[in-house]
Amino acid sequence: MKIKKGFVLRQVCGENVIVGEGLDAIDFGRMLCLNETAAWLWKKAMEAGDFTADGLAKALCDEYDVSPDQALADVKETISQWTELKVVE
Amino acid sequence: MKSTLYYIVAEHLFCVESDESIAALLENYEPFRAAFTEAGQALFSLSVVNDGPVEYVEEWRQDEEGQETVCGHIGPDDSVFEFRWGGRSAGWLVCEAGYRIGTLHLSGFQTKAALDNSLMILFAMASACTGTVLFHSAVVSLDGRGYMFLGKSGTGKSTHARLWLQNIPGTELMNDDNPAVRIKSDGTAVVYGTPWSGKTPCYRNVSAPLGGIVLLSQAPYNRIVRLKGIGAYAAVVPSISGKRWDARIADGLHETENALATYIPVWHLDCLPDADAAHLCKDTIAL
Numbered sequence: 603m604k605i606k607k608g609f610v611l612r613q614v615c616g617e618n619v620i621v622g623e624g625l626d627a628i629d630f631g632r633m634l635c636l637n638e639t640a641a642w643l644w645k646k647a648m649e650a651g652d653f654t655a656d657g658l659a660k661a662l663c664d665e666y667d668v669s670p671d672q673a674l675a676d677v678k679e680t681i682s683q684w685t686e687l688k689v690v691e
Numbered sequence: 692m693k694s695t696l697y698y699i700v701a702e703h704l705f706c707v708e709s710d711e712s713i714a715a716l717l718e719n720y721e722p723f724r725a726a727f728t729e730a731g732q733a734l735f736s737l738s739v740v741n742d743g744p745v746e747y748v749e750e751w752r753q754d755e756e757g758q759e760t761v762c763g764h765i766g767p768d769d770s771v772f773e774f775r776w777g778g779r780s781a782g783w784l785v786c787e788a789g790y791r792i793g794t795l796h797l798s799g800f801q802t803k804a805a806l807d808n809s810l811m812i813l814f815a816m817a818s819a820c821t822g823t824v825l826f827h828s829a830v831v832s833l834d835g836r837g838y839m840f841l842g843k844s845g846t847g848k849s850t851h852a853r854l855w856l857q858n859i860p861g862t863e864l865m866n867d868d869n870p871a872v873r874i875k876s877d878g879t880a881v882v883y884g885t886p887w888s889g890k891t892p893c894y895r896n897v898s899a900p901l902g903g904i905v906l907l908s909q910a911p912y913n914r915i916v917r918l919k920g921i922g923a924y925a926a927v928v929p930s931i932s933g934k935r936w937d938a939r940i941a942d943g944l945h946e947t948e949n950a951l952a953t954y955i956p957v958w959h960l961d962c963l964p965d966a967d968a969a970h971l972c973k974d975t976i977a978l
Contacts, residue, residue, distance in 0.1 A: 615920040
């Protein structure tokens with residue numbers, strides 16, 4: 603999967619927010635608040651370019667003290683939210 | 692005969708180079724005229740020539756009440772904005788050097804509007820990374836502070852500003868449509884009148900510390916609530932002009948918007964177009 607072009611992670615009043623700024627995202631018309639873990643996953647997904655749930659879950663396990671099963675469940679839930687909001691493809 | 696005229700808006704210097712027939716159309720800029728000796732480093736310069744059309748690659752277009760702006764580019768560094776009314780082209784603004792140099796190629800139709808649009812675009816883009824934003828807003832002053840009213844077209848920004856003027860002694864209209872706001876080096880925000888004011892000829896070279904920002908919605912009652920954090924940011928962003936798919940511009944605008952949402956009181960006013968709305972608003976936001 604990929605994060606769609608034009609979506610940007612911004613720090614707004616101390617919180618992590620996804621906004622649509624690029625030409626392909628300009629009609630998004632809303633802001634998506636991310637918790638700290640989701641923001642961390644977003645950055646990893648951006649770095650990876652083409653990412654998978656397994657890849658992000660592994661990265662999450664390497665960074666945080668979390669079991670592989672829990673990490674994968676968290677990642678899948680986050681990705682399903684992103685899919686629903688059409689910020690990934 | 693070409694002439695160069697200098698102006699200072701929101702403490703930014705810019706210049707317009709044109710022949711006399713164009714210079715005669717710049718009446719609304721007169722209160723902002725600067726002497727050449729004050730010139731120094733201009734934020735941007737605009738040259739006006741009568742040689743449209745310009746060929747370019749289209750990126751995006753925006754349609755607002757019969758007025759269409761088409762954005763595009765020529766090379767990788769040159770942006771183009773074409774202005775159309777009722778499908779007919781008025782001019783093509785070509786921007787170079789990070790919006791520091793603009794050339795407006797006129798068609799001969801709607802010259803004044805193309806000129807104003809070009810100067811607003813250059814001002815908004817060239818100043819975006821200097822803590823300056825151009826708002827779509829009506830703004831009044833009271834007791835030395837500026838209060839801005841935001842909302843979609845047709846919401847009643849001008850109407851609410853007029854209600855303050857009619858019902859709250861000491862209120863003055865600073866600008867009715869396009870004030871500028873600057874974050875100063877000490878972190879305070881200042882709102883400025885500009886040569887652009889929509890349908891109301893209010894071209895005042897005035898400024899005031901920004902006391903509050905109010906997003907208006909029409910409602911069958913009057914109610915005001917404070918917005919904070921992301922809510923305040925989301926209220927402010929849609930009222931600020933810019934080309935957000937240019938990442939450098941977007942970063943600059945975001946920084947200013949975030950500062951405003953963090954440090955300036957932002958409110959949401961559900962309101963009727965009546966005196967009570969102005970009093971409720973004033974009693975809540977003006978200390």
